[in-house]
Amino acid sequence: MQVCPVGATYKGEDGVVLIDHDYCIGCRYCVQACPYGARYFNEEEGVSDKCTWCYHRITKGLQPACVEVCPTGARIFGDLEVKESPVSQFIRENLVQVLRPESGNAPNVFYVGIDKEVN
Amino acid sequence: MEPLPNLAPYTGWVYPNETVFEWSVLIAVYPYLTGLVAGAFTVSSLYQVFGFKTLKPVAHLALLTSLCFMIFVPTPLLLHLGHPERAFNATLTPHWSSAMAMFGYFATAYVVLLMIEMWFAYRPFIVGEAQRRQDLLGRFYRALTLGSYDLSEHAMTYDRKWLFALAIIGIPGAHGLHGYVGFMYGSLKSREWWSSDLMPVIFLFSAIISGVALLVVLYVASCKLRKIRVDVACVKGLAYTIWGFIMIAIALEALEFANIVYKGREGIEVILEYVTGRLLIPYFILQFAIGAILPFLILSYMIWRGTTGQALVVGVTLSACLVLFSVFMMRWNVVIGGQEISKTGKGLLYYQPTFFGKEGLLVGVLLTIAPIILLLGLARLFPPFEDGETSAASPAGAQ
Structure with missing residues (x-):
């Protein structure tokens, strides 16, 4: 940006x-x-x-398309500011990581279980 | 979506979006052109500001060359943009945090400065032609005089002051025009090959040697075309300039590479695999050995032995051609090379330039040659050489 x-x-x-x-x-x-x-x-x-993040869907209260269709529910989307949202709860309960943490970018996409072989 | 042939082949692990090379050969040509602009202007300023009197024969040629290349500078950018019609937005409503937004300001300021400086430098000639000619060109020159026909000693002193001031202001102008490009690359976190504090300085010093080298080639070629003797002192002055700056350029580039290797950040194995593999020839052989070290050795030898005359001219011209080639390779190795190293730090891609097409090699070559053709034309309107009566120091005398 x-x-x-x-x-x-x-x-x-x-x-x-x-x-x-x-x-x-x-x-x-x-x-x-x-x-x-x-x-x-x-x-x-x-x-x-x-x-x-399927802005045209999330602004209508829907989930992003990829989250909607994921058959295993591996994708979780929500409002990080809201403590009870699924994504906030998930982050509290799991050890999450971000890509390129050393860059100082503080991204809002979190991953669980990525090994550091993959940047 | 992309038709499949556009996707670059790769080894290792790359991000899917990287398989399309977004910055093509034109984006390597662009800093090459601005570098020549900056370098040519530096020669003119060495004469105007720093008093290198031996460079007088090429002083006006330098200004003219700088202008001709500057005119073509926006072209590769406009050809590259997805929406060139919106290009002015970057200047009218710039995003101030972006280095790229600086282009509009540096370019505009520099073009205006260059035109004003050329007006002052060529004023005696313009006035002379305006008074002498009765044809259409005469009207052109009369319009150019902007109403000023005063060539008295007082006016010429005034002109000289302006030239001096403009030449001084133009130095940061021209260097900013090219330096911001280096900053654009050096300031990015995303590519290890680009991310370096030294990048703007490297771009700048290689720009200076490319501009001086270009003037060597143009001057010697023009002397041959005009069938007059080459001013050996001038060529020697240019040779010393290249020699001095190329030492710094080599040192900086070597330092930058050494830093990358020594720091050994994540992804270093792939970088080393790349430079010892596919980049070995373009980087170490073409850019460094043949393009930089060899001309440096040739120039050093000639300076050491006090070579002069025809041998000096041949040696310097040869070195200049090598330098011009090396600086282009540097732009290529930075722009294309940087994209060939994956952002993952674990893969390499392979750039396949097209020959035809809006951003192909042919257009790149044409954009590099076009300014020289323009120069040939503009040199008829504004003869850059003493025998063409263009010196700012002497009033318009007999033709």
């Missing part, structure tokens, strides 16, 4: 990092800067893109 020359990518008040497709100029600096390789270039729209 820091590197975007036009400020097209931003973190909303609810904590979701989004990209404004009408403002992005498609320079792909954010794609280079993302330490997790999570961003990519959307050829059809000519803008950079990323997972939006």
